[in-house]
Amino acid sequence: MEYVTPQSASEASQALLQEGAFALAGGTDLLVKLKTRFVSPSIVVDIKRVPKIMTIEQSAEGWWIGAATPCAEIVEHDSLSKDWSGIVEALSLIGSTQIQGRATLGGNLCNASPAADSVPALIAAGATCVISGQTKEREEAVENIVTAPGITTLSKGEFIIGFKLPKPKLRSGDAYLRLIPRSEMDIAVVGAGVSLSVTEDGKIEAVRVSLGAIAPTQVLLTGLEDIFVGKEPDDDAIQKLVAVAEKACKPIKDKRGTIEYRTKIAGVLAKRAFAIALKRANGY
Amino acid sequence: MSKTHVSTCINGDTHEFLCDTQNTLLDVLRHELDLTGSKEGCATGDCGACSVMLDDRLVCACLVLGVEADGKEIETIEGMSSGSELHPIQQKFIDLAALQCGICTPGVLVATKALLTKNKNPSEEEVRFWLAGNLCRCTGYDKIVRAVLEVAADMRNA
Numbered sequence: 080m081e082y083v084t085p086q087s088a089s090e091a092s093q094a095l096l097q098e099g100a101f102a103l104a105g106g107t108d109l110l111v112k113l114k115t116r117f118v119s120p121s122i123v124v125d126i127k128r129v130p131k132i133m134t135i136e137q138s139a140e141g142w143w144i145g146a147a148t149p150c151a152e153i154v155e156h157d158s159l160s161k162d163w164s165g166i167v168e169a170l171s172l173i174g175s176t177q178i179q180g181r182a183t184l185g186g187n188l189c190n191a192s193p194a195a196d197s198v199p200a201l202i203a204a205g206a207t208c209v210i211s212g213q214t215k216e217r218e219e220a221v222e223n224i225v226t227a228p229g230i231t232t233l234s235k236g237e238f239i240i241g242f243k244l245p246k247p248k249l250r251s252g253d254a255y256l257r258l259i260p261r262s263e264m265d266i267a268v269v270g271a272g273v274s275l276s277v278t279e280d281g282k283i284e285a286v287r288v289s290l291g292a293i294a295p296t297q298v299l300l301t302g303l304e305d306i307f308v309g310k311e312p313d314d315d316a317i318q319k320l321v322a323v324a325e326k327a328c329k330p331i332k333d334k335r336g337t338i339e340y341r342t343k344i345a346g347v348l349a350k351r352a353f354a355i356a357l358k359r360a361n362g363y
Numbered sequence: 364m365s366k367t368h369v370s371t372c373i374n375g376d377t378h379e380f381l382c383d384t385q386n387t388l389l390d391v392l393r394h395e396l397d398l399t400g401s402k403e404g405c406a407t408g409d410c411g412a413c414s415v416m417l418d419d420r421l422v423c424a425c426l427v428l429g430v431e432a433d434g435k436e437i438e439t440i441e442g443m444s445s446g447s448e449l450h451p452i453q454q455k456f457i458d459l460a461a462l463q464c465g466i467c468t469p470g471v472l473v474a475t476k477a478l479l480t481k482n483k484n485p486s487e488e489e490v491r492f493w494l495a496g497n498l499c500r501c502t503g504y505d506k507i508v509r510a511v512l513e514v515a516a517d518m519r520n521a
Contacts, residue, residue: 103431110426114406123384176494
């Protein structure tokens, strides 16, 4: 196995074009796959020295989070945590303290697990990712990356450099909730991310809800605009949200939950995460 | 197979070694450098027995490639005591019998030191969450948590 440390995005893309090349960021998934011989790379491309891939920056448009920034660093970032509490909450649930010292947003997305905690929160927030390729860079909404468990839309030679989060609107809030049978160190049975903003008179201005672990990929709920936008979120609207969430579920059945249980929980978590995001949007 | 030259700083000392690219930092510490304090439990990042500090960040050495350590600063359990004088955290674990078989102990100590560097006054809940990635199959955790809370108080008052 060869190991290379490209110093630029184009060098990294070149290296990743080689047969049997794997990108290494935090290594919390790749090294386990090496150990268990699930993969046998001929070359490991350590992308952590690519410029901007390990940085967190704020600008007038919003936030940049380098794809290889460790979760622990993101969680410790106070002003980012204030702007995007739900995303930071989601990250702080991934693995253990040790895992968070290495695990990255880029890895969590590209590992393409249906249960990845950061992904519903990123999708709800309307995050995009900047993808570096052999000839050009492109930007893509996070919900367009994963197509099936372990499969992404990235082509050979492409990798994610970083994520862009919009500047939060006035009176906005986001939240992420997940259900696990234990109190920590477990994989989501269901996860729900909500991001919303309200008008001055308490009506919903915009809302995005994404669910994890209830289908082969994370799901961005559709049809919520008609239910919520321009109205106060009353009980009837919340009931409709629960129905939309339940309808979006195509979960597997395994030891962590039956199809019926996961479907029910998806509605419950969507409702609760909505309530938290709404509180935050109203400044509580 | 060609080996990669790696230069790193471990517990304040410069170490140079040749490393097979597929070897983990834990493999290197234990088998190349004879620093066997970091233990291999699961080798997949679940148990925390190999916890070390990598550029001031708590990580599992089993999930870091040895070659990634080039130019990095590493602290292991071997760097915790000053000569024969134990670190207060180590002494407290002995005083309160916060260990039984001892396999998880180096990782727990390294993780505890990392916690108390960031948070001098953690709540019991914070201690339990922080140490959730350090599995202990003997103690039931209660003595470990008590030792961490007591030594945190001692260190605040020192």
